[in-house]
Amino acid sequence: MSLLELNAVNKIYNPGSTHAVHAVQNLDLSVEKGEIVALLGSSGCGKTSTLRMIAGFEEASSGQMAINGKEINRLPPAKRGVAMAFEGYSLYPPLSIRENIAFALKAEKMPAAEVNKQVEAIAALLEISDLLDKRPNAISGGQQQRASLGRALIRKADLHVLDEPMGQLEPQLRALLRGRIKHYIKQHNLTAILVTHDQTEANALADRIAVMEGGVLQQFDTPENLKNKPANIFTGAFIGEPPMNLFEAGAALNDTEIHLRLGDDVNLEFPKARFSPELIERVLTNKSVVVGIRPHSVHLAETGLPAEVYANQWLGDQTHVAARFAGKSIVSVAHDRVRCGPGEQVNVQINPEDLHIFDPATGAALSHGRVLA
Amino acid sequence: MSYLDLSNIRKSFESETVLDGISLTVPEGGTLVLFGKSGAGKTVLLRTIAGAIDPDGGTVAIGGQDMTSVPPEHRGIGMAFQNFALFPHMSAFDNIASSLTSRRMSASEIKRKVQDVAELLKIDHVLTHTPKALSNGQKQRTALARALVSEPKVLLLDDPLRNVDAKLRFEMRLELPRLLADRGATVVYVTQDYKEAMALGERIAVLDQGKIVQIGSPEDIYKRPANTEIAQLFGDPTVNLLDVVPQEDERGLHAFLSDQRVDFHGDFPGVAGRDCIVGLRPEALSFTQNGGFPVTIEAITPFNEKTVTLVTTLRGREILVSQPAQSAVPEGPEQNITISAQDAILFDRQTGKRLEPVTTGERVEEAA
Numbered sequence: 001m002s003l004l005e006l007n008a009v010n011k012i013y014n015p016g017s018t019h020a021v022h023a024v025q026n027l028d029l030s031v032e033k034g035e036i037v038a039l040l041g042s043s044g045c046g047k048t049s050t051l052r053m054i055a056g057f058e059e060a061s062s063g064q065m066a067i068n069g070k071e072i073n074r075l076p077p078a079k080r081g082v083a084m085a086f087e088g089y090s091l092y093p094p095l096s097i098r099e100n101i102a103f104a105l106k107a108e109k110m111p112a113a114e115v116n117k118q119v120e121a122i123a124a125l126l127e128i129s130d131l132l133d134k135r136p137n138a139i140s141g142g143q144q145q146r147a148s149l150g151r152a153l154i155r156k157a158d159l160h161v162l163d164e165p166m167g168q169l170e171p172q173l174r175a176l177l178r179g180r181i182k183h184y185i186k187q188h189n190l191t192a193i194l195v196t197h198d199q200t201e202a203n204a205l206a207d208r209i210a211v212m213e214g215g216v217l218q219q220f221d222t223p224e225n226l227k228n229k230p231a232n233i234f235t236g237a238f239i240g241e242p243p244m245n246l247f248e249a250g251a252a253l254n255d256t257e258i259h260l261r262l263g264d265d266v267n268l269e270f271p272k273a274r275f276s277p278e279l280i281e282r283v284l285t286n287k288s289v290v291v292g293i294r295p296h297s298v299h300l301a302e303t304g305l306p307a308e309v310y311a312n313q314w315l316g317d318q319t320h321v322a323a324r325f326a327g328k329s330i331v332s333v334a335h336d337r338v339r340c341g342p343g344e345q346v347n348v349q350i351n352p353e354d355l356h357i358f359d360p361a362t363g364a365a366l367s368h369g370r371v372l373a
Numbered sequence: 374m375s376y377l378d379l380s381n382i383r384k385s386f387e388s389e390t391v392l393d394g395i396s397l398t399v400p401e402g403g404t405l406v407l408f409g410k411s412g413a414g415k416t417v418l419l420r421t422i423a424g425a426i427d428p429d430g431g432t433v434a435i436g437g438q439d440m441t442s443v444p445p446e447h448r449g450i451g452m453a454f455q456n457f458a459l460f461p462h463m464s465a466f467d468n469i470a471s472s473l474t475s476r477r478m479s480a481s482e483i484k485r486k487v488q489d490v491a492e493l494l495k496i497d498h499v500l501t502h503t504p505k506a507l508s509n510g511q512k513q514r515t516a517l518a519r520a521l522v523s524e525p526k527v528l529l530l531d532d533p534l535r536n537v538d539a540k541l542r543f544e545m546r547l548e549l550p551r552l553l554a555d556r557g558a559t560v561v562y563v564t565q566d567y568k569e570a571m572a573l574g575e576r577i578a579v580l581d582q583g584k585i586v587q588i589g590s591p592e593d594i595y596k597r598p599a600n601t602e603i604a605q606l607f608g609d610p611t612v613n614l615l616d617v618v619p620q621e622d623e624r625g626l627h628a629f630l631s632d633q634r635v636d637f638h639g640d641f642p643g644v645a646g647r648d649c650i651v652g653l654r655p656e657a658l659s660f661t662q663n664g665g666f667p668v669t670i671e672a673i674t675p676f677n678e679k680t681v682t683l684v685t686t687l688r689g690r691e692i693l694v695s696q697p698a699q700s701a702v703p704e705g706p707e708q709n710i711t712i713s714a715q716d717a718i719l720f721d722r723q724t725g726k727r728l729e730p731v732t733t734g735e736r737v738e739e740a741a
Contacts, residue, residue, distance in 0.1 A: 175610030179683025182672040204674035311547040313572035
């Protein structure tokens, strides 16, 4: 039994009217105990509606939602065993930050000394120790967000529901706090579901990510699988920074090689033996395909296919090189510094194991590397 | 040769000093990035160059001519802003053409110029649309086209990519330098995004409280930041800052992080025994099987094509380690990490300023 289970959940706003919006469509989702799950997507994708249904701020139009096997559809928010940090679910203005964070623990009749100890610990973790005696309106938005996160994380609950928990955090604190928060959640064996539009945050924190678009779950998988085995063009292009290079291509085969023709002038040739026979058949029956290559898999080498550089940007810990290729642009990312300037010719190498091939009609992935999707 | 020349610009509003003696130059056709947090004075400085704000003191010279008291429209400047500032009732075409209409130019010439710049910016298919019908990316390109169409000698861009989505921001970041170089304009570019600053700027001026605190190439600023604050503003994940008290022996100035000796090459007179901070970029640290010093892994957070790991030392100091994603994070919580010593940056703890060796000694600088 999963800790949280959503079964064919729908959310329709203004049902039956001319401006009905089907915000969440037939969503199946399960979260295991001790897991961190992120709902990721751009605005309007349905992630926040989903979170609000789980928390009890919205009613599901249809479908079942259960926590520990018990249906929660009709339970009020307070009865669901859920601790929340929501943007609109703000701190109590008349209480100090300390009182805000301690509120739920006091209600549980925890001894004052223990409450204090736990509040101090979570405040230190979130770098708000020196703000504990201030009122919410005396601190910045980013600090309020941390306080609200602390108030949720300190509670004992079956499920922690976090809405854009780090959206307003000061950039210098983000990487450190992500590490600390993940450690805290794992150490306390909490189960958390969080909503974010920031894939960096989702990748850093979550064990599994549910990618949503247009109210539809696109893929629910580990960060690694989202990167290496995107289910469709949408996920492939959405996950990864810089985004995946995508090219329309024609596939053909001769006795020894498989050919992928990109644009008018680029021919990618790979020995047949590098792919499984099923893959070759599947790709060739499609003839026209979409080829995706992650920027980190585009190698600039001594030999390869020619491309003309138009930008070379060093960002301290990585270099982005953009070049004209197959009538479009191709981006290559290296961890080290790359020496080539605008106007220079470079050679692009792409390995067969780094190819993602998609069906242009449905967008579904056909293959990843040498194997079928 | 410098084309834009600012000398000792000062500006106060009420009693608040916003620009505190700014001097800088930009060569003809060059790009200077103004980087700083909000409130640092970037926009005020840009508006002073444009002539929309009169400085209390100092001079603005363009092409060798003092422009300090020349009205904005005669300075030969084009501007684009983060909020686009398009005329809502006018089509994209008319918006772009609006910066040409004050000149005596035939309708066909205006049309040709607008068409050219629109093609360059890939908005030629939406020229009849009003701003309401444009996406944010198209609005941003329209605003940029309006700034470019009059072929200004100086182009001022105030955080132009701020309000466009991440994907377009990335594409524009790659395209902009080429586009600006092709137009030959001298550019001042304001941003709060360090990646944009490093990608666009041959030179970056870091502003803080109305003063330039550092000016240099992306490499200068990333590898030799003037103070701990600048070190923290450039880089994601952020630089690790650890308190140390360096000592000196026959091998020179060094500090110990747990068991690992970190050497600072060159002469640092008077630094031994002083309270210092060592700055270590997360990518300058790596897991090792031999040597280094022991740490405990607290959390592993994948970060694009990198894996960022939060570890603590035996003394409980937190350190972020960043590695390429394909290099596996070792199994188990107890590990050793090692420091690539040439990447250690030394700061004075009292002032936060970077400590520079008197002579570069045996320190080998990477060729630019």
